[in-house]
Amino acid sequence: LLERYIARPRHVEVQVLADAHGKVLHLLDRDCSIQRRHQKVIEEAPAPGLPDSLRAEMGAAAVRLAQAIGYVGAGTVEFLVENDSAFHFIEMNTRLQVEHPVTEMVTGLDLVEWQLRIAAGEALTLSQEDVAASGHAVEARLYAEDPARGFLPQTGRLAHLAFPENRAGLRIDSGVETGDEITPFYDPMIAKVVTWGEDRERARLALADALADTRIAGLNTNLFFLETLVRHPAFADGALHTHFIDEHSIAAVEPPAGDAEAIRAFAAVAVLENRTRRLKARQERAPDRFSPWGRADAWRLNNRGSDRLEFDDGGETMAYEVFHTDGGYRLDGGERAVSVSGAARGADGGLIAEIDGRRQSGTVIADGDRLTVFLDGARREILLIEPGAAAMSSEVAGGRLTSPMPGTVVRVLVEAGQTVRKDAPLIVLEAMKMEHTIAAPADGTVESLPFAVGDRVEEGVELVGFRAAT
Template identity: 40%
Template sequence: MKKILIANRGEIAVRIIRTAKKMQISTVLIYAPQDADAAYLKEADETVLLDGQSLNETYLNIGSIIAAAKATHADAIHPGYGFLSENAAFASACRDEGIIFIGPTPEAMEAMSNKIAARKTAQAAGVPVTPGITGTIPELLAQYPSIGFPLLIKAAAGGGGKGMRVVQQEPELKDALEATAREAKNYFGDDTVYIEKYIEAPRHVEVQVVGDQQGHVIHLFDRECSLQRRHQKIIEEAPSPTLTPEVREKICNAGVQLAAAIGYQSAGTLEFLVDPDLSFYFLEMNTRIQVEHPVTELTTGIDIVEQQIRIARGEPLSLQQKDIHQKGHAIECRIYAEDPEQQFLPSPGKITFYKEPGGEGIRIDGMLLQSDATVTGDFDPMIAKLITWGTNREAARTKMTEALQQYFIYGIKNNLTFLRGLLQHPDFIENRISTKYIDQHLQVLLHDLNEQQKNDPLVPLAAALVFSLKQGQHSSSVWNQIGYWRLVPQITFTMDDKNFILSLTKIADAFVCFEYNGQSIQAQLEDAGQHQFRIHIQEQVYPVYIFKWLPGVYMIRYNGVDYEVKRNDILHIVDEQLPPPASTVAKQGGITAPMPGKVIKVAVTEGTAVKKGDLLVIVEAMKMENNILSPADGVADGVFVKEGDKVDTTAVLVHIK
């Protein structure tokens, strides 16, 4: 194997390239036009642009990817995860063309990557599964009573939380089946769905296996991925803090037995639902590298991508089960471009500032994002993975909370603060969670997080004041430092929509004295480098991060919370240029999209009578469907979009009278 074409994008492409370089194997990376400016493309030895804009034309186009491999003389293809990674037709096409597919055989994929076939295989192997049915939408509507509510609808060819919906009542079922089928068709090219019983308050525990072409299968122990939103994992850890040693041995052996039953080759993951009584049920097998594989790598010391490549080259496993041990504890947080306060609404856009944490026990699997990079809305909203290792769970958790405080993403909404809040919550610390925990406790979690962020405003205010004055020390005039003339120099700052007046009493080289809330305050700012400072206030020291956005506009991070502080006596414009005029506001009754995206369904026509909460339009962004509902009773007297239109947040979709 001399050259690997990577049929994927983003952080997993970078991850594969890193191991390929270690093994001295050349790499080719395909990319869609939307990724043309991505920094990670430079990591590959060669790149190939795929024609077209949609997923079916690019990352799901088997013919184009095979042609790219041939054109660049790549003798192997690594599919990563998602896209075509579990597509048996793709694996077969590689084999037919004499290209090594770095993954399992098409036969193993057919047995396990289709969720319906996987359930049958597990049942034949004696592994317990939850009751379920499959069929056409009319058949499922007729047969669902045999399962009973609540139901879980899944895409048969799905994975990664895509194409999954929970239905509690019969009136919701038909729309949910149609939406799941539509999403499955769009993302996986297969609209087959099935229904299974929804288990209340389960844990999600999975087993990592690797098998070679000589018939040897071993496990690399377990991971727990119970903290999820929209059925998609956001925090994973290894080992599972829930399993007893006895249950761990049983579930890992079950994973090996099931993989061996289908002659599995390469790395794969067996996913299980675990009841409160620690009974486990086979959920599905992911016949590919898993997003959360780094926590297994950090706790076993085994490079899973390297194992995939060696197995694909025909090498027997050099590892034996008795030689594999878990050491310490690892936690992974998925970093998403999304807004937790808006039901995790995707948040594509331009990143104004980006800085990753670093240090011992911290790993970043990312796409080499930089400040001024654009996160497109065409793909999954995950932009990086942050992984920490510690000697035990508490050490890994503490390291993660510290790393999240040193992670900076400005310009787009993201889940950094939400993740930190979860990790600091007593329910996580004491392991009182389930796969439904976030969905059931979201509002409480957000409220608790907002309460935690109510720090004393003095620290960010003092930091902004001293920083702004130090910035002005190189100015030719003292008035550039303290603004327009006053008898007693006073500076008004705005923070959290509140005004704060600070009265200066002394400005020295080393410190600044001012009055705040009737108190005399002395503050000194010590530069620690890399935007890090220590603000000394009344002999107390507080670590802060300070960023200057515009003249007089500062972002202060203190105690893990970001504060935008504006100094009101400085004009907040750049290079004397006036800001652009505001976008035209839609007329009263105009319904706009909450994010840029693509219209995939228009549910009303002109003249349709609607009630509050009725579906108007579905806009897809970052592979998630977002329902736009009517805000009030009325009539749709204007429909301005059609299916397939791309819209931004200023375009009026529907007008309600």
């Protein structure tokens, strides 16, 4: 048995609607070629660059398939497209799919409504000629996952989640909000970010800008990965195929580190402004509103008022001596001082401040002592070290192979006491429809296996007791 191999296929699908009275329509096509681990990441409608004749043939084939099986409801017929000249059937998904919003945005049809109306026995009132594309729509799937670690799913609390508001052509479909937990029991999708434009380029740029202006804190996501992908020149050119992400090494692109000094200073200003607001509010409620002990400017009798702020920035400790000035602060970091003035909240809830004469606008999200700073296109997490807090410590997990994510043990490939070679697979976890293999870090011996097939494990627990050969 030989199967045809297609080296650079496109994944194109056709949306169909079929009622119980024998009428079947196709609602144009979508391109879903941009995938990681064989799962879709970016979808768009209509599929760009297809010859009109091929597009018509695919639509007709999808309708014939639905008619042949007596299908009723909304469904999707999926194809692999070869060199934009031939197409091959993959499967039919007998449901609405994640990417249905792009079809809704270019056709103006509510597919959920029609699915329900068909289920209620209603007949389709549309004709095939009524279905036409207006403009272009692109969707990005925003996931709690770590692209740098092979797109491993992430779990935890969303300390902050905010999307751009009041933008024409922008649609956000999400089932979570700030404070919600991303758990290991469901797909780690946070939202679908969808944009519409009069043409593909306008829709693409609108999506890139929407992603750039989305703010998430609390756990790793694929947000920067998506923006990088959508802004890539090959994506802009429509050179789409299912190996696109690997071919262009999109996941290897590192987020911009930003200006560390500016980011730290901005974080300091956010902390100081927050403290000032709290102190002023407390002073307004105090019996003696004019007491010097309630002032927010670190006032001292016969001395210069100052505060001290200390941060842990990626393991590097940074301390500021803060002096309050008229309308601002001076941050003395030892080697140099930074002047700050005009700090205020922006209309979007962000922070605006003039730092060393340069006006800057950004966002600082506080989750306890952990600060997530968004400034000049960079995102950086900094830990505020409060006075008297215990020093942070880290433990090296020598001899322990731990779970990189919450999940379920699906295969145990070795036994306790067995000697193995470096990179030998030891145990396989499954989480959120993906498998992750734990391999031997060196030649050695498996000393213990605390878990069996079917056991649920949490992130960080020991999966394999391992002793490296000496």
